[in-house]
Amino acid sequence: MQLELATKNGDRQADNNTAHSPLAIRGLTVSYGQKPAVFSVDATFEPGAMTAIIGPNGAGKSTLLKAALGIIKPLSGRVTSYGQPLAKQRHRIAYVPQRASVDWDFPTRVLDVVLMGLYRQLGLLKRVRPLHIEAAISCLARVGMEGFANRQIGQLSGGQQQRVFLARALAQTADLYLLDEPFAGVDAATEKAIIAVLKELNAQGKTVVAVHHDLATVPDYFDRVFIINTTRVAEGTVEEAFTPAALQEAYGGRLATAQIAMTG
Amino acid sequence: MLWQALVLQLGYNATLVTIGSCLLGIAAGATGTFLFLGKRALVSDAISHSTLPGVGLAFMVMVALGGDGRALPGLLLGSAISAGIGLLFVSWITRHTRLAEDAAIGAVLSVFFGFGIVLLTVIQTMSSGRQAGLESFLLGSTAGMLWNDALVISIGGALVLALTLILRRPMSLVAFDREFAAGAGMNVPRIELAMMGLALAITVVGLKIVGLILIVALLIIPAVAARFWSNRVGHVVLIAGAFGGLSGYAGAAISATAPALPTGPIIVLIAFALFTISLLAAPGRGILAVILRHFRFQRRVHIRQGLLALATGQPIYERLTLRLMRRAGFVRRDGVATDTGRAQAAKALLDERRWQILRSNARHEAAAARYDGLTPLESVLTEDQLAELDSSLSPKVVI
Known part of the structure; x- marks a missing residue:
């Protein structure tokens, strides 16, 4: 039964690509209590692509990302990165969690948050040197926040907080960037700044995967989509997979027909 | 004296x-900061109350082995083991039942403490061993402390402090953003365990001096007090260490x-005095500073509103506004505007008009986000941008 489902949901010919994929997920199931939030999902994210993970509320978009990274323990499933177990490739992966997941009254400055992206280099005992600070400031400059380095993080607006999180991920100098709802609740200027940075990363050959909720901007921002509603609904380029039929299947009655017409 | x-x-x-107690205070303040910032402060209460059965059992074992039952290292080892078991219970209950952590803490704390008191009562009736003085583990006492005891406490405190400083980066990252830490490959449960382990070590080391009922105060109060003085983790840790050390000393x-x-x-009363001073007098987050800032802000709002009313020829009804305007020299006693008042009013009105244009133009979105009704536009835009903006002002306003 399990095998049958995996095959139905799976993507056999994609297994050849698994070796090159920055993030390949096989048969991933995550459950809170008895109800699976993500069920037997296969996903192969293309190297060098910008992929949006979309789906209705509660469809398991964020859960998929967190489980793939091992932040939540999955019930079953295998995750590889560039053909190796994910744990061996963590230095090539940067993760931007949801803004709401942290305490913004925490006593730390913007600069210190970005320096957290360098912890792998700094280890336990190494001192923070001017070269680290310069690296952090240049990451802040890429998101237009260099003027805020010494601010306490609680003084930032939502959009500014999101940019600081992105700067921290940039400091990790990764090949794969995973972002959880980077555009949720941010102002238009921030959205523009963030997408510009992501496109720049993409132009450098980096892989970008973002949980996204605004269907209208999908074709502008991304070149591939992964549609999920607990199980996988569709996966592919925007032209192939971002179809009214796939959206109807994922969102059911929850999606206004007008919106499908607009995006389709 | x-x-x-x-x-x-x-x-x-x-x-x-005294020196041992000072070292203990420094270590407790620094370690407690991470508990406080990670919102796990109450766990230390469970840890400390869970030490009591260990003290009693260790005494009994040592007496059974033929000693007088008073050797401090033995008692501390016993208390560490039973506190560790209490800690395991709390995390097990939280993870495997639907009970929240606070309920688990309450249950473990009271059961272990009750059991410890029963053991102490039993010990009172024992004929062998020197049981006098075991109660001092409840509230702490330095009376009759031996050189060896002080040495154990000093070394223990110094060790915990060193470990806390080594683990400061992972501990503050986990306290701030667990998900990012986990995503970066840190073993979050192990780091949290280390944090709890350090709190446990402080509790055990501090049992003799501070006592198990109040050790939680030495872990938490310095950290809470230090938070008022700084917005940086490193500084908060240092200040908390200093407060703790001062209290202990x-x-x-x-x-x-x-x-x-x-x-x-x-020790706790001194820590509390430091907390009270911080609460009231700390710049930035202290109560007095917050009140002062509020009044200053209120004054700016009232004056701005008063000036705009003057400029548009509207009457000012609010007493506070009138009083502030009079004090600033913008209106006379009879409510008529002075020359300075009229000039300032015209300036305020121009500023407000400029803002209106700016905010209605999507091109200036980033600048428009800084509108708060108070900031002069000159401090946001350059001269050229202002001139460009003024070209669309009509009718032309000239100062």
């Missing part, structure tokens, strides 16, 4: 105890002046 105690002139033992010294003075409560 008090002065002598504070400058360490009350003899060798008292001096050593002064508390032990004062309690050494009289045999009946319990050490724990005095």
Whole structure:
């Protein structure tokens, strides 16, 4: 039964690509209590692509990302990165969690948050040197926040907080960037700044995967989509997979027909 | 006598105890900061109350083995083991049942403490061993402390402090953003376990001086007080260490002046005094600073509103506005505007009009986000941008 489902949901010919994929997920199931939030999902994210993970509320978009990274323990499933177990490739992966997941009254400055992206280099005992600070400031400059380095993080607006999180991920100098709802609740200027940075990363050959909720901007921002509603609904380029039929299947009655017409 | 105690002139033992207590305070303040920032402060209460059965059982075992049951290392080992078991219960209950952590803490804390009290009562009836003094583990006492005891406490405190400083980066990252830490490959449960382990070590080391009931105060109060003074983790840790060290030092010294003075409560009272000062007087986050900032802000709002009313020829009804305007020299006693008042009013109105244009133009979105009704536009835009903006002002306003 399990095998049958995996095959139905799976993507056999994609297994050849698994070796090159920055993030390949096989048969991933995550459950809170008895109800699976993500069920037997296969996903192969293309190297060098910008992929949006979309789906209705509660469809398991964020859960998929967190489980793939091992932040939540999955019930079953295998995750590889560039053909190796994910744990061996963590230095090539940067993760931007949801803004709401942290305490913004925490006593730390913007600069210190970005320096957290360098912890792998700094280890336990190494001192923070001017070269680290310069690296952090240049990451802040890429998101237009260099003027805020010494601010306490609680003084930032939502959009500014999101940019600081992105700067921290940039400091990790990764090949794969995973972002959880980077555009949720941010102002238009921030959205523009963030997408510009992501496109720049993409132009450098980096892989970008973002949980996204605004269907209208999908074709502008991304070149591939992964549609999920607990199980996988569709996966592919925007032209192939971002179809009214796939959206109807994922969102059911929850999606206004007008919106499908607009995006389709 | 008090002065002598504070400058360490009350003899060798008292001096050593005071220094040990100071080291313990520094370590407790620094370690407690991470508990406080990680919102796990109450766990330390469960840890400390869970030590009591261990103290009782260790005493019994040592007596059964033929000793007098008073050896401090033995008692501390016993308390560490039972506190560790209490800690395991709390995390097990939280993880495997639907009970929240606070309920688990309450349950473990009271059961272990109750069991410990029963054991102490049993010990009172035992004929062998020297049971007198075991109650001092409840509230702490430096009276009759031996050189060896003080040495154990000093070394223990110094070790915990060193470990806390080594683990400061992972611990503050986990306290701030667990998901990012986990995503970066840190073993979050293990780091949290280390944090709890350090709190446990502080509790055990501090049992003799501060006592198990109040040790939680030495872990938490310095951190809470230090938070008022700084917005950076590193500084908060340092300040909390200093507050803790000061409390430990002064508390032990004062309690050494009289045999009946319990050490724990005095240390806690001193820590509380430091907290009160921080709460009131700290710049930025202290209550006085917050009140002052509020009044300043209120004054700016009232004056701005008053000036705009003047410029548009509307009457000012609010008493506070009138009073502030009068005090600033913008209106006379009879409510008529002065020359300065009229000039300032025209300037305020121009500023407001400029803002209106700016905010209605999507091109200036980033600048428009800084509108708060108070910031002068000149401080946001350059001269050229202002001139460009003014070209669309109509009718032309000239100052």
